Amino acid sequence: MNKKYLFITQATISTVLSVACLNSVKVKADKVDTPAVLLQQENTAKKSDDPLLNGKYVSNGYTDNGYTYLNPTNTSSERASSYHLDTKEGWSNDLQTIMYDSENKEWVIYYLHTEKVINGDAGAKQNWQRVTTKDFINFSEPTIAIKDLKGDIGDAWSSAWTGSIVVNQGNISGVPKGAQVAFFSGLSNKDNQQNVWAAWSDDNGKTFSHPLNDKKIILDHYWPWTSINRSDERDPAVFYWHGKLVMYIAEGDNIGVYKSDNGTNWSNANENQTDSKIPNSVFFKGLPFEAPVECPVLRSMTTASGKTKQVLFFGAKSPQAKQTTGTYYVVGHLDDKGMFTAETEAKRLDQGTDYYGANFSGSSDLEKADDSLISMGWIGNWNYTNSGIKANQEGFLPDSNRIGTYSLARKIKLEDNLTVTSSPITTGLEEKTTKNSEGQVSSQKAIDNGYYSLLNLTKQPANSKYVLHFSTKDGNAYQGAVRIIFNQGKDNNTLILDPASGKYRLDGESSELSGNAANYYKNGYESGMGYINDSGLKGTHDFTITVFTDKNAIEIFFDNGQTATVARFCVNNIQDVAVDAQDESKNNKYDISYSQVGKDLLGFEEKETSTSSNDNGHSSSNNSNTTGANNSNESTTSVSNKNESKTDEETSSTQDSKIGHKRTVMHDSWVYDAKGKKTLVKIKAGAAISTYGTKKINGKNYYSLASNQYVLATNVVGVKRTLRHNSFIYNDKGQRIKRYFLKKKKAVVTYGGAIKLGKSLYYIVDKNMYVKKANF
Structure with missing residues (x-):
């Protein structure tokens, strides 16, 4: 899938709309039942005068007091994560398929890759890349699974976009039974327009070098019976249903549904063009829709009580509901022809701003249901990614030319109430020395707005894990907000949770973004207050928040299976971390543990490590092992x-x-x-x-x-x-x-x-x- 033409326009429009609505959002704030603690508009980020965080005492090619990378290239390491899957060169975004290779006992992941970015144009030399992993923490070197055929004759693809893989059950023409077949969209060499192709693999999915239909298009948006808007025809999700091949494909306002007996010749699944579309009123039930829909994926899942349902996952956005682009899902069932009927309203799979282009493990034969799936998403958002991400904190060129990170793998389940829950898969994640702080909230140092400082850590590794457990002494519902702040020089991200209502706010600033992109990242749809979501923890007396941070990501996991993912862009390998909480009733307890996770990060290392380690950062770490300690300026x-x-x-x-x-x-x-x-x-x-x-x-x-x-x-x-x-x-x-x-x-x-x-x-x-x- 390529957003080159469509999303530049839409990113600009959506940002302008969000800015235009700022005043109206202020007026409407009281009408959306938002807790007052989340509406505090003062900057709660704690700025540091630490010279390291202002860009000094650094090495490895960084300079000019603003974290500028001297010569960002398609392969330079300024944005290399510790334990997340990154692109090794150029850009990457949507995931294609997550498959298990039983022969080699490893997982195979495909993602959309752009070899070279020129002046922010991500349209050059796009292909599928392939990596393998046994633990979703350590990944093989990427190889190209589907090449672009730019310059090829006829109507072959000039770029390979998002799609899916099925294992041939014996009915795909010219393909051995058991071979893997990739269906994917892209741009045609003939007219540079969106269409769909297919190719099969003779090496167990390492490469798809045998095109079906002699490289010709198998589904063209120009055909009068395909896409209604005659422009969108991308991201095909192909699966088996009652022995037939069915394709779900993104077509702007609708998801088109097609059927095929042989994988090459396709027709409308439900007799005519109109009846073969799933409108946004169905797949986006309960939310106002803004086109386009993207990246549809359909899986059959079994609940704990044994019910089998079909779950339709897809990419979309709803700015009218103050929601960014994200991965959504809706639960329902298929009829005999493969048409989807929704039984629930649409929900976000992840409530953060940056979990998009997701894909899933699971059977491509939907008559076989899975009791759980593995999901990963692209940590990105086209509203700012396509505007260029600077390699410094001054907001000036040069841009980074290597961008693309994927979330931790997550095990997802369909609960009996037909909601999807997620938990991180981290069994292969190395965890270094764990430190702990615990005590009564009101016994700690009082600071602003009724908060008490529970942790105030400096110079912590940017690749860390924080487990924050809060409870009450008497078992009554927890009252008072919890606040977590991450600082990296001029960049900061804040989470404020109000357990009484279950609602939380995510906001932040990124100085590597500029113009509308920086405004969108900071302001979102809440007039400078970021994004307000519902954790589902309303009225709880005992809850845990687990936060994984890495060079390019903050991933938040609530203990009820809800998640929130945020991209970040500072290339520093350290961060300041503050954890604060309110306790008006003097009833709240906390227990916080934290540790570095994953391998050491590259870049921004102190020239005199020993000198700086004896400053506040050292004493904070040492005191953190004392029960109830306030780790500040010792x-x-x-x-x-x-x-x-x-x-x-x-x-x-x-x-x-x-x-x-x-x-x-x-x-x-x-x-x-x-x-x-x-x-x-x-x-x-x-x-x-x-x-x-x-x-x-x-x-x-x-x-x-x-x-x-x-x-x-x-x-x-x-x-x-x-x-x-x-x-x-x-x-x-x-x-x-x-x-x-x-x-x-x-x-x-x-x-x-x-x-x-x-x-x-x-x-x-x-x-x-x-x-x-x-x-x-």
């Missing part, structure tokens, strides 16, 4: 002084042995058994652990972790040593940290035994901070 010196006061005896207590105490391991630590014998388990420095009292084994003090598991106490709380000389502090490379030194006769807490850095022995005195052993 310096390295105060961290050291706090640790100096701890001894084995002082930290051991009856309470500790019963409920546990959260601590940070400061030195790589082996785990021992009750006899002091070393096990095969090793805990890395910086890891968070829970301890349950102390135990003396063979004359040494250990902390108890769990049944028959112990670590040396000196690796956790350390021992006091007095300096005999003035001492510099060094980082883990043995390099002096120029800003810090310790005076002789000072008592300093050291952790574990001395370690060798270069040619000298050092004691660990804090995270990434070392003092020479000879100075004690």
Whole structure:
């Protein structure tokens, strides 16, 4: 599918309409039953004066204080994610099909790819790319599955757009039974107009190099019995129904339905042109529609109670309902001819701004129902993507030439109430040291608008996972808003949830966008307040929000199966994170854990990592393991002084042995058994652990972790040593940290035994901070 001609116009029109409606939205705000807390219009984003976040102290080709990439190319890495599927070059958007290869025991994913973007024109050399994965976290190098045939003779395709794949059941002419056949739209070499082609694969879907019908069009929008508007004919979804091939295809205001006995010759599914269309009043039931519809996909799904329904997924938008482009679904059933009847109103599969061009696993024979599907979506939105995304935070050229990221894979189910729920598939996602903060909301530092600061973290990895659990002490409904803010220099994104109503607001700013695109990203349809949605959590007393962040994405998962996905464009690999909550009734509790997930990101690394790591970002991470801590502005010196006061005896207590105490391991630590014998388990420095009292084994003090598991106490709380000389502090490379030194006769807490850095022995005195052993 290509939006080159259609969406440039529509993006401009929709943005102008949204701007024109800003004043009217203000007037109507009281009429849409929006909670007052979501209508607060002051900028809640917490700007940072951190010089790193203003573009300094960076390397790897970034410069000019604005995150400018010096020479963005079709393959440059400024937008490479940590654990999401990205394009390796050029642009990419719609997903085609997700299939399981039982022979190789891996999943195969196809997506629409544009090899080269010229001045924002995504129309050059479009093809299908193919990747494989076993866990939806790690992906193979992409290969081309369907090539563009630009310049070919006749009416072959000059570009390959969105479509679908079926396995031949034996009735597709000229194709071996069991072979995969791709049906796809594109532009014709003959007249550069939208049409449909097909090709089959002789190598298990690696390439589709055998065109049906001698490369000729199999469905043409010019034919008098096809598309009513004589322009749209794209994104064919082909499936089997009662042994016949059926095609659902996007035709502007309608979805056209066609049938075929042999895969090459098609006709209207229901006798005539008009009766073979599914109008938007059916597939978009309950919402005002604005053309076009795109990317239809139909699957049969079974509910938990055993009911089988057909679910029609598609791309659309409803600006009149204050909804952006997104992937929607409607549940119903098919008649014998393959015509769809809706039994529910249309709903968004993901309520964020940027889950589009989605596709799904599942059988292409709709007489076989699936109890769950795997879904992935393109994290993008044509209202700003096609306007050019700058490689800097100043909003000026150059544009990035490599753009295209896909969501985490999600397992989706059809519930008995005929709603679809989603949960992330992350079993293959590496998760580093998890840190935790918990307590009563009203016991934390009070800030603006009745909020209390629960977390205030700086210099966190942009590739992270946050699990936020909120509940009430008495089991009554949760009262008071929850707010999460992500900052990356000039960019920010905010989620505010009002559990009393279940509604939430998403808004943000992106300085890599400019003009109408930047306005759309910030203002949406809510007059500067982003997008207001319903989580379905109204009246809950206990709920969890899980947020995955990566270079190009924020994905939010509510514990009732609802989701919200937002694209972001800052190429920095760190972020500031604030979590705040209200608690007027003094009844609310929280438990928050967070960790880096996925491999380390590329780009925007500090030139002097050790120096900066000793600023506020370090102390925030260290204090986050203290129950109820407010991780804000504590310096390295105060961290050291706090640790100096701890001894084995002082930290051991009856309470500790019963409920546990959260601590940070400061030195790589082996785990021992009750006899002091070393096990095969090793805990890395910086890891968070829970301890349950102390135990003396063979004359040494250990902390108890769990049944028959112990670590040396000196690796956790350390021992006091007095300096005999003035001492510099060094980082883990043995390099002096120029800003810090310790005076002789000072008592300093050291952790574990001395370690060798270069040619000298050092004691660990804090995270990434070392003092020479000879100075004690």
